[in-house]
Every structure is written in structure tokens, then in C-alpha cells.
Amino acid sequence: xxxxxxxxxxxxxxxxxxxxxxxxxxxxxxxxxxxxxxxxxxxxxxxxxxxxxxxxxxxxxxxxxxxxxxxxxxxxxxxxxxxxxxxxxxxxxxxxxxxxxxxxxxxxxxxxxxxxxxxxxxxxxxxxxxxxxxxxxxxxxxxxxxxxxxxxxxxxxxxxxxxxxxxxxxxxxxxxxxxxxxxxxxxxxxxxxxxxxxxxxxxxxxxxxxxxxxxxxxxxxxxxxxxxxxxxxxxxxxxxxxxxxxxxxxxxxxxxxxxxxxxxxxxxxxxxxxxxxxxxxxxxxxxxxxxxxxxxxxxxxxxxxxxxxxxxxxxxxxxxxxxxxxxxxxxxxxxxxxxxxxxxxxxxxxxxxxxxxxxxxxxxxxxxxxxxxxxxxxx
Amino acid sequence: xxxxxxxxxxxxxxxxxxxxxxxxxxxxxxxxxxxxxxxxxxxxxxxxxxxxxxxxxxxxxxxxxxxxxxxxxxxxxxxxxxxxxxxxxxxxxxxxxxxxxxxxxxxxxxxxxxxxxxxxxxxxxxxxxxxxxxxxxxxxxxxxxxxxxxxxxxxxxxxxxxxxxxxxxxxxxxxxxxxxxxxxxxxxxxxxxxxxxxxxxxxxxxxxxxxxxxxxxxxxxxxxxxxxxxxxxxxxxxxxxxxxxxxxxxxxxxxxxxxxxxxxxxxxxxxxxxxxxxxxxxxxxxxxxxxxxxxxxxxxxxxxxxxxxxxxxxxxxxxxxxxxxxxxxxxxxxxxxxxxxxxxxxxxxxxxxxxxxxxxxxxxxxxxxxxxxxxxxxx
Numbered sequence: 036x037x038x039x040x041x042x043x044x045x046x047x048x049x050x051x052x053x054x055x056x057x058x059x060x061x062x063x064x065x066x067x068x069x070x071x072x073x074x075x076x077x078x079x080x081x082x083x084x085x086x087x088x089x090x091x092x093x094x095x096x097x098x099x100x101x102x103x104x105x106x107x108x109x110x111x112x113x114x115x116x117x118x119x120x121x122x123x124x125x126x127x128x129x130x131x132x133x134x135x136x137x138x139x140x141x142x143x144x145x146x147x148x149x150x151x152x153x154x155x156x157x158x159x160x161x162x163x164x165x166x167x168x169x170x171x172x173x174x175x176x177x178x179x180x181x182x183x184x185x186x187x188x189x190x191x192x193x194x195x196x197x198x199x200x201x202x203x204x205x206x207x208x209x210x211x212x213x214x215x216x217x218x219x220x221x222x223x224x225x226x227x228x229x230x231x232x233x234x235x236x237x238x239x240x241x242x243x244x245x246x247x248x249x250x251x252x253x254x255x256x257x258x259x260x261x262x263x264x265x266x267x268x269x270x271x272x273x274x275x276x277x278x279x280x281x282x283x284x285x286x287x288x289x290x291x292x293x294x295x296x297x298x299x300x301x302x303x304x305x306x307x308x309x310x311x312x313x314x315x316x317x318x319x320x321x322x323x324x325x326x327x328x329x330x331x332x333x334x335x336x337x338x339x340x341x342x343x344x345x346x347x348x349x350x351x352x353x354x355x356x357x358x359x360x361x362x363x364x365x366x367x368x369x370x371x372x373x374x375x376x377x378x379x380x381x382x383x384x385x386x387x388x389x390x391x392x393x394x395x396x397x398x399x400x401x402x403x404x405x406x407x408x409x410x411x412x413x414x
Numbered sequence: 415x416x417x418x419x420x421x422x423x424x425x426x427x428x429x430x431x432x433x434x435x436x437x438x439x440x441x442x443x444x445x446x447x448x449x450x451x452x453x454x455x456x457x458x459x460x461x462x463x464x465x466x467x468x469x470x471x472x473x474x475x476x477x478x479x480x481x482x483x484x485x486x487x488x489x490x491x492x493x494x495x496x497x498x499x500x501x502x503x504x505x506x507x508x509x510x511x512x513x514x515x516x517x518x519x520x521x522x523x524x525x526x527x528x529x530x531x532x533x534x535x536x537x538x539x540x541x542x543x544x545x546x547x548x549x550x551x552x553x554x555x556x557x558x559x560x561x562x563x564x565x566x567x568x569x570x571x572x573x574x575x576x577x578x579x580x581x582x583x584x585x586x587x588x589x590x591x592x593x594x595x596x597x598x599x600x601x602x603x604x605x606x607x608x609x610x611x612x613x614x615x616x617x618x619x620x621x622x623x624x625x626x627x628x629x630x631x632x633x634x635x636x637x638x639x640x641x642x643x644x645x646x647x648x649x650x651x652x653x654x655x656x657x658x659x660x661x662x663x664x665x666x667x668x669x670x671x672x673x674x675x676x677x678x679x680x681x682x683x684x685x686x687x688x689x690x691x692x693x694x695x696x697x698x699x700x701x702x703x704x705x706x707x708x709x710x711x712x713x714x715x716x717x718x719x720x721x722x723x724x725x726x727x728x729x730x731x732x733x734x735x736x737x738x739x740x741x742x743x744x745x746x747x748x749x750x751x752x753x754x755x756x757x758x759x760x761x762x763x764x765x766x767x768x769x770x771x772x773x774x775x776x777x778x779x780x781x782x783x784x785x786x787x788x789x790x791x792x793x
Binding site for chain 1: 451453456459460462463464465466467468469470471472473474475476477478479518619623624625626627628653654655656657658660661665668
């Protein structure tokens, strides 16, 4: 048995923001899979680091104006073009006849806000902190029965449980529906349809793994809704960082270039091939560990045809949603004893026997996670 | 007389975000000095463009974590160090024993919010759009007399009128005061004191002119207040763009390097010397134009000793605050007829005979502005 005070601490941070994963965790250090920082795809970006380099000179991108001809005035044309190109390559959303609104990843904050449980834990927090007279978090969409206007957030694939979703509110009045499609990318789920909803929200972070850039966008059918979203971003932060836009546009460009004139879609040089292979391998390993542990059960996902990958495929969600077997009432506390930090069901509006586990952590964290889970019984 | 449809349109935008100012405005085109995009300092950054270059590779700054050892977890250490260094060089704020909170330029949004008129027009908009139960814009601080908790925003130097300010609320209960010090930099006003208030807010945009980066920060004495501000930024946008932080840190570093081992503070290589000289020249030219017009009067500013520049100096505010002489009831409409777009007094909670004019526009806009103002009488 090795006891070490140096090894096993959290990964060291480089001054340039990259991380050196330590090869071993000590028995006493935690594996933190509570948050969803999408660091799993870093090795891909390390391989293409030079072609993705952006250089910004002192006098470039100074103004807060992006494109005065666009309704979304703080969006630079390169960013707009990159987003449209990406959806064109992936085929996950209809972009025609819609307004593109750029945000900081939080432009969806809606009157009576509901989402079917389990729902993303930050929705409640974000709505509550603003203590808004316009917006209030009203909780589980399945239980909403007031005859008042509402907004239902439909996250599909869902965070935390990865399931594909449709609206569930059954109310006497018509509500607005926001589709949060943060995880509707080929590495997580088969691209079954080119979605065409009134309000569809995406984030750069979960697509490529660049969480630090804080870039999100929405496709909006109604110009009045689009204008309100733009005003919100405008008053909140007078737009979106120009540096982030330039960089996001570059990264998306590199991804899309890979799919130009290509001979095969099976190559680790292609971002979605690489990232899907990674997710698939992790899920297979993870399922093995869960089976060995005999302590948890996992959500079952259907197999569907993916129009992007041109094959039948399972889902490989960014989070695993574990249900503890009889006898374990609080999954988060149970895993805490195994030195695994997770987010418990209560945060998502469901029973504490559920826990959410990040599948997009570093490789070292993931390996240690699987080891600890498969040894769960013995503790 | 030259009538042209090509010249005189708004400045053309380069694909790299720089602007080519056109040398002439046609008679029919507007000079837009309504907004405060601080593009005046661009020529400085053009001179130092290469030493200010930042390069970000594909795998750098991916995570949304900045510094897990800091309360403000999304702030990268380089950003923190640069901000502290800048205040140390300029001497405008006491940073010791305070918490540094990074934001997107909007982390100040407070219960009953008041500010003495004329007040910054966006305060009302930002508070109203959130329709918050916690915060409501209550208007002119001088008129506030409710015995309820409140927050007074003290902007000094003030936007729109450039005056130096102190709190004015006279209420039975104790309020909180937020100092918005966006313009407390040596190019705009003598640095008379190293301020030491409980909550002091700054923005990168007005200091260097890089409005596109959306970086702001606050020094906060009370850890509980600091925690709440961090939570707000966290839920609003999960932090602040890493790319913007890296770039802002670089720019600030270049400014501060200039003041290291220096022989004279009078050199155009020094940012605050350059920018103050520019503001001074503009104000002198502007005063001449106003005098010639005989239509407006200007706010008078006191002369004070600047500890940074080590001299007695006037103020050279980022905005001019014009009062129309008798007979002109609506300054904004009057100037609209002269093809000058400004922001009228009503937006700032005062009479329509006042208008705000940006003094930090491009050089070409500024020259045209002065020409049109000095010809005002003849129209």
C-alpha cells in the first residue's frame, strides 16, 4: 500500500492553463466527478494545438460592436459563419429562417420556469438568485397545473440522466418551450433528426470541450423573442467577449475543415469521430465497473440511426445517472465514503438514491473512478 | 460642395475588426457620439500591437476553472496579478485587505437602487429588465427618503457629466454604497486619493479602450458581499471568458511595464501619458468649438493635484455634458438637425436641454463633431 502526500493531490495547473494529470491517486484523495467540466477531449486539441492557434494583436477587436448590420450587434461575422457551418456539417438543427442570438451560455432564463425531473440543478439556482418578478423557478414540469403562462425547458439529451425528452407540461394555457440542446452532438447521442423548434439553445463548451470561453447561442424563430434575448445579453454584459468569439470560430473552423473532401468518417483526426470513440470506450469500461460492483443500476438508452455517423448507435451521455440498489438511501454520501465526489438526486428534484457522475473528466480521473466503483462492494 | 454616396458612410470594418476611418463625412451622414465605445485610444494600441499580441493554442485555457485556491474561482492568476499591479502603478485604489471579484462589467446590480441625477442611463435599464424582486430602480438618490434599505451607486467621475461625487441619500436607515470608478483613471481625471471604499467597481473597457473584452472587477471589503457577487457571476455566465482574461492581463502588463525603470513620465510610449494628452487636446479643441457656437454651456471642472502625473490638472471626462441656452428645449433633437447623434438628458433623469456627447470617439468623428458644433449658429 502506498501512502503519499505529494501524489494523489488534484492535478497540477500549468501557467498556460493546461493540466498535468498525475498518474496515480492516493487512497485518501477524492475523485471529483461532481461537476461537468468537459476536459475529456483535451488530448484531441493537444494534437491539433498549432492549427487551432489564434493570435490577437493589441489593436484588434477593441470595439464592443460585432456587426452593426446584424440584429445581434455584438456577434462578429466569423462567429456567425462558424456556427451556421457547424450545424450544416452535423445536421442537428434547422438554421434557416431563424435568428441567431449569441450569449454567454445562459441566455435561457425564463415567467414560470419548469422542467421535468430530474432536471439540471443549475436551472433552479440561476432562476432563484435573480429573484425575478418575471421569472420564477416552479419546479417539476410534470406537476405543473397552474392556468398561468409558463416556460418549459426541455433538455434533450437530458442533464443529468441522458434521456431524450419531449415537453410534458399539461396546462390549460399555452406555454413557451425552450429546447436546451447542449448535448445534441454526435459524440453523445445519435443525430436522429434535424430539429426545428421555435427556441433551440446550444453551448460551445459541451460540443468541443472549451468551457473557459463561455460561448452559447440560440436559434429563435420569433424576432420579438430574439430581440428580448439580445437586450438581456446586452444589459447583462454588453455582449459577449470578442476574444472568445474569435477563438470559438477558429476551433469550429478546424472541426468543419476536417469534414471537407473527406475519404472516411472513421479517423481520429476528425473531432466527432475521436470524441465519440472516446465516449463509447468510457461507457463500455464504466458499464463493466458498475456490473462488477453490484451496487448500482444504470439508465438504459435506446439504439438509433445516426444521420451524421451513418450507423446505428447507442447514446453515450456526458453524465452517468446511477441508481443505488436497495439499502442505500443516499447515493452521494455512499460514494463520498468511497472517495468519489458526485451530485445527488435531490439537486435534480428527485430521490437521493440517484447520483450524477461526470463521464467527461480527465482520463486519469475516469480510470480511478472505474477502479473505485468496481471495488465498491468490498468497502 | 461635394455630394457623395461612397464617402461619408460609416467607417468600413476590416475583417480583423479594425476600422478604417474615412477622411471625410458627407453633409448628410451622422456623426454618432451617442454611445461611449472608447475607440479614441486605438492609435496607441496600433503602435504597440506586436508587443501586445496574445497567442492561444488549441488546448490552452479549456477549463472553466481559473484558480481553485481563490474565492473567485473563475479568475486566472495572471488576471488577478495584472489588476493588482495596475492599481499599484496608478495609485487610485487601496487593494489591501479586499476581495477581488472579476465580472463581465455588470456585477453591480443592487434592493432599492438609486443614483444622484444625472445618472448613467443604463443603470435604470439594467435594473428594470431583470424585473427583480430584490432590486428595483428607484431613481434619483437626492429624492430618496424611504425608510427602507437601499443601495446608492456613486459614479465618480460621473457618467454623463464628469463631476466628482459623494453619496447624497438622506434616509433614516443605513444603505450600502457602491462606487463605480469606471472613469477614475489618469487620462480622465487627476488621481487625488487612493480610494478605500467598501465596494469599488472598475472596468477594463474605459481604462484601456478594449471594450470588446467585457472585463470588469470589484474590490470588496466584506467577504459575504464578495461571495454573493461571485455567485451572481457564476450563475449568470459561469465565470468570465478565459480568452478575455488572458488578453486583458497582457495589455495591462504592457502598460505597467512602461512605468518600470522610467526616466520621464512624459512620453507617448506610456499609455496614460498618451491618453491624457489626447483627452486634453480634444477638450481644448472642443471648448473652442462650443465657445464659437454660442449655443451651449459646458460643466466647469476644478483643478486638482494628480498624484500619478505629479502635476496640477483639470479633468478631461470621457463625455461632455452640454446644456443648451435659452430657447432650445430639446438638445438631442436640436443636435439631430445638425446631424449629430447624442443622448438626451431625459435618459439620465434630468431636463431635455442637456445632452451627453462622447469624447472618446474616433479622431475623424471628433473633428467633424467640432466642425459641426462650431457652425451650429449658422444652421
